[in-house]
Amino acid sequence: MRVFVTGSTGWIGSATVDELLRSGHEVLGLARSEESAAKLTAKGAQVHRGDLDDLDSLRAAAAAADGVVHLANKHDWADSEGTDRAERAAVEAMLEALEGSSKPFVIANGLSGFPEGRPVLESDASPAVGPGSDRGGSENLALDAVSRGVRTVVVRFAPSVHGKGDWGFVNFLTRAAKERGVSGYIGDGSVQWSAVHVGDAAQLIRLGLENAPAGTRMHAVAEQAISTKEIAEAIGKSLDVPVTSIEADKAGEHFGFIANFFGLTMSASSDATREQLSWKPTGPDLVEDITSGAYTD
Numbered sequence: 001m002r003v004f005v006t007g008s009t010g011w012i013g014s015a016t017v018d019e020l021l022r023s024g025h026e027v028l029g030l031a032r033s034e035e036s037a038a039k040l041t042a043k044g045a046q047v048h049r050g051d052l053d054d055l056d057s058l059r060a061a062a063a064a065a066d067g068v069v070h071l072a073n074k075h076d077w078a079d080s081e082g083t084d085r086a087e088r089a090a091v092e093a094m095l096e097a098l099e100g101s102s103k104p105f106v107i108a109n110g111l112s113g114f115p116e117g118r119p120v121l122e123s124d125a126s127p128a129v130g131p132g133s134d135r136g137g138s139e140n141l142a143l144d145a146v147s148r149g150v151r152t153v154v155v156r157f158a159p160s161v162h163g164k165g166d167w168g169f170v171n172f173l174t175r176a177a178k179e180r181g182v183s184g185y186i187g188d189g190s191v192q193w194s195a196v197h198v199g200d201a202a203q204l205i206r207l208g209l210e211n212a213p214a215g216t217r218m219h220a221v222a223e224q225a226i227s228t229k230e231i232a233e234a235i236g237k238s239l240d241v242p243v244t245s246i247e248a249d250k251a252g253e254h255f256g257f258i259a260n261f262f263g264l265t266m267s268a269s270s271d272a273t274r275e276q277l278s279w280k281p282t283g284p285d286l287v288e289d290i291t292s293g294a295y296t297d
Contacts, residue, residue: 002026003209004048004061006090007071009036011168012108012161015202016069017045023206028065030058030072052086055093062097067104067209070094073135081132088136095142100149104209109139109156111194111266119194119224120156120268122217143215151214158194158221159266160231161201162286164294170286172258174235174295183236184246184254185262189229192267196222197283207277221270222281228262234290 003020007013008029017040020027027045031037037047050057052072062068070091074083091107098105113127113134114120128134142152160170177183201220208218229243236243251259273279284292 001066001209002028002064003067003069004028004030004065005069005071006030006052006058007073007108008045009039010071011166012157012198012201012205013071014039015163015198016071016205017043019199019202019206020069020209021045025206028061030061052090055089058090058093059097062094065103067106068094068098069106069205069209071108073108084134084136085131086136087138088131088141091136091138091141095145095148095150098150099145102149102151104151104153104212105142105145106153106155106205106209107138107142109135109154111156111159111268112261112264116265120219122219122269122272146214151212153208153212153214154217155201155205155208156217156219156268157201158196158219158223158268159261160193160195160286161198161220162195162289162294163198163283164289164297166198166295169258169261170231170235170290171295172256173231173262174239174290176255176258177232177235177239177241180254181241183232183239183241183243185228185232185243186246186248186251186259187263189227189232189245191228191263191265192225193228193231193265194221194224194267195226195286196220196281197285197289200279200281200283204273204277204279207279211277216276218273218277219268219270221268221273222283223285224269225267226286230287231290234287235295238290238293238296
């Protein structure tokens with residue numbers, strides 16, 4: 001397949017491009033800078049210049065591809081509404097180009113926003129509906145396009161997609177521990193996160209692109225539930241700093257913006273995903289990655 005990948009030089013996107021190329025696919029990666037373009041070229045991928053605001057460019061790339069993997073997001077925490085609007089507009093543009101083609105459209109989402117109390121299942125619909133919701137309601141928007149001839153496949157990522165070089169949530173937690181001289185967890189640390197190694201996540205994206213039926217929701221989850229206290233203890237061990245509880249009303253001061261997520265349960269099952277796509281995660285678990293130095297070397 002000739003696959004158009006947005007977010008192709010990001011953390012998950014880079015691993016996905018590598019996985020697709022190893023599997024014999026041709027990759028057209030979205031790049032908004034010379035540096036990103038050079039990285040793609042060095043891997044043997046083709047370059048499509050543009051960004052999420054260049055809707056005509058997105059339409060053209062999607063129309064010229066055999067499938068799309070949409071991983072990019074602005075992640076502008078200071079302008080979340082603007083980020084959500086941009087996400088919805090970008091998805092609308094690419095879906096417009098794919099209508100009636102039966103081509104695959106793999107779209108990324110997270111596990112935040114779901115009701116807590118049990119692990120999220122693949123059968124659970126996203127509560128984000130409409131332009132004003134999280135990510136502009138792009139998951140449901142993309143699933144609606146199944147009726148218009150798009151093979152939409154949703155991939156929901158665990159809050160920790162970990163590995164050496166990860167710049168995401170665990171990186172920010174490690175940075176806070178370095179700056180504060182103590183690794184913290186909120187309250188009693190019983191809040192739970194799911195996790196997946198970045199290589200396993202990339203493999204699942206490829207399997208979904210190649211094989212998943214229209215309307216499939218996949219969960220990129222290797223470990224269903226790790227307590228935030230366990231995560232903090234692993235970070236403390238890796239940095240050789242004390243581990244302590246942080247009161248909820250002081251979490252923002254200690255962790256920064258990541259406190260908004262570290263206090264949320266984001267746990268999900270991937271049983272249906274594994275059975276449907278024969279996906280078998282083989283990468284190291286989150287605690288192994290942290291204690292082996294993936295976030296401190």
